[in-house]
Amino acid sequence: MLTNNLKNILESIIFASESPLSLDKIYALLVPEGFDKKEISRALRELKEEYRLRQGGFLLAEVAGGFQFRTRPEYATWIKKMRSARSSPITQAALETLAIIAYRQPVIKMEIDKIRGVDSGGVIRSLMERRLIRILGRKDVPGRPIMYGTTKHFLEMFNLKDLSELPTVKELKDLEGHEGSPK
Amino acid sequence: MTMQYEVRLPVFEGPLDLLLYLIRKNELDIYNIPVSEITEQYLKYIELMKSLNLDLAGEYLVLAATLLHIKSRMLLPHYEDEEDEEEDPREELVQQLLTYQAFREAARALDSRPRLEREVFTRGFKESETKENQGELGDWVEIGLFELLDAFQRVLHRLKPGEIMEIEGETITLAQKIAELGETLKKFGSLTFEELFSGPRSRREMIYMFLAILEMMRRKMVSAYQLTTFSSIRLFYEGEGIDVNE
Numbered sequence: 001m002l003t004n005n006l007k008n009i010l011e012s013i014i015f016a017s018e019s020p021l022s023l024d025k026i027y028a029l030l031v032p033e034g035f036d037k038k039e040i041s042r043a044l045r046e047l048k049e050e051y052r053l054r055q056g057g058f059l060l061a062e063v064a065g066g067f068q069f070r071t072r073p074e075y076a077t078w079i080k081k082m083r084s085a086r087s088s089p090i091t092q093a094a095l096e097t098l099a100i101i102a103y104r105q106p107v108i109k110m111e112i113d114k115i116r117g118v119d120s121g122g123v124i125r126s127l128m129e130r131r132l133i134r135i136l137g138r139k140d141v142p143g144r145p146i147m148y149g150t151t152k153h154f155l156e157m158f159n160l161k162d163l164s165e166l167p168t169v170k171e172l173k174d175l176e177g178h179e180g181s182p183k
Numbered sequence: 184m185t186m187q188y189e190v191r192l193p194v195f196e197g198p199l200d201l202l203l204y205l206i207r208k209n210e211l212d213i214y215n216i217p218v219s220e221i222t223e224q225y226l227k228y229i230e231l232m233k234s235l236n237l238d239l240a241g242e243y244l245v246l247a248a249t250l251l252h253i254k255s256r257m258l259l260p261h262y263e264d265e266e267d268e269e270e271d272p273r274e275e276l277v278q279q280l281l282t283y284q285a286f287r288e289a290a291r292a293l294d295s296r297p298r299l300e301r302e303v304f305t306r307g308f309k310e311s312e313t314k315e316n317q318g319e320l321g322d323w324v325e326i327g328l329f330e331l332l333d334a335f336q337r338v339l340h341r342l343k344p345g346e347i348m349e350i351e352g353e354t355i356t357l358a359q360k361i362a363e364l365g366e367t368l369k370k371f372g373s374l375t376f377e378e379l380f381s382g383p384r385s386r387r388e389m390i391y392m393f394l395a396i397l398e399m400m401r402r403k404m405v406s407a408y409q410l411t412t413f414s415s416i417r418l419f420y421e422g423e424g425i426d427v428n429e
Contacts, residue, residue, distance in 0.1 A: 018307065061303075073302035083308055088325055088406075092290070093196050099289035115282055118197035118242045129403065157299045167292035171285035 020066025064155035106147035198246035
């Protein structure tokens with residue numbers, strides 16, 4: 001009965017939350033109420049599984065370190081039919097730059113330019129504007145160049161739980177063997 | 184009926200992209216690139232792009248110079264005894280191409296993930312965001328400066344001389360106009376271009392209104408969309424916007 005209750009509590013707070021609800025926040029709410037962390041994690045897992053098995057129009061997804069209800073990709077066309085199409089596409093140049101930053105972070109602009117063979121200043125600026133990347137700090141080398149990394153919003157955008165969930169790319173793995181340690 | 188011929192060139196993301204394209208097109212081995220052949224083709228493409236007045240980034244020319252340099256080094260005789268193992272002049276370029284190719288793969292992998300607002304959606308779009316509510320059919324496409332300029336010109340055109348009053352000594356600032364427009368759009372969610380310009384009474388005010396729209400688009404406070412089936416332009420309120428001053 002208690003487990004059932006906990007699951008309902010979790011379902012309700014995730015449902016009502018506007019952004020992915022992190023495990024930390026869930027713990028902060030429920031541990032003082034006498035729920036055990038292990039119990040909570042298990043309930044979340046079960047809830048996730050229930051939605052998966054239900055094969056409905058939406059899922060309980062784990063994104064950007066939190067839990068959020070998201071529609072299933074199969075039903076995108078219906079939502080787009082309903083809604084005025086307004087999400088602006090990400091250009092090829094932006095995707096390339098984003099991939100470099102995602103896989104190589106923290107990374108400086110010079111490194112990005114070198115890999116792409118073109119100046120990426122404009123693309124970096126627009127990625128910043130779209131809140132997909134952020135400044136991580138400055139590199140401790142002459143000129144102290146800015147280091148970039150991806151944001152939480154990036155994880156939300158690409159449906160990723162965390163950075164370790166980035167797709168494995170065979171070509172990138174091959175590089176690591178060849179290149180040795182990056183400068 | 185007049186026939187229009189359009190030259191369609193693959194759009195390249197940069198010199199490395201072009202080089203990879205040429206290698207693939209000619210089914211060449213990336214580890215063993217025939218440099219003089221590829222250089223010739225590369226230069227031909229550059230000429231073509233130049234003749235089409237395409238904006239040619241300086242990096243294209245840098246790579247052209249690199250290719251020519253490698254080509255000349257390949258022509259030099261090898262002296263086996265000088266150093267035990269002479270470095271292949273192509274080595275660095277090959278490594279660069281492989282790295283770029285790998286990240287392009289990574290970009291493709293990222294792109295194929297279900298993306299928010301493209302394949303997956305979260306709860307909470309407002310009723311005002313539904314197509315039905317806008318009462319029109321067709322797809323909304325985002326538009327830019329040129330379409331807006333056209334529309335602004337049409338608005339100015341449509342005015343009869345009597346409709347424009349010049350009020351002496353009126354003072355409007357851009358910041359004021361932006362704040363005003365922001366409030367209005369926030370209230371309504373979205374407004375058509377014509378609705379927006381039904382308010383201003385002087386040419387000066389209209390110009391300020393237009394500049395305000397452009398500035399707000401730059402700050403991502405509003406976005407402009409047009410229906411593919413109608414020409415009506417609609418501005419959508421996006422939020423407080425961001426500070427773009429660096």
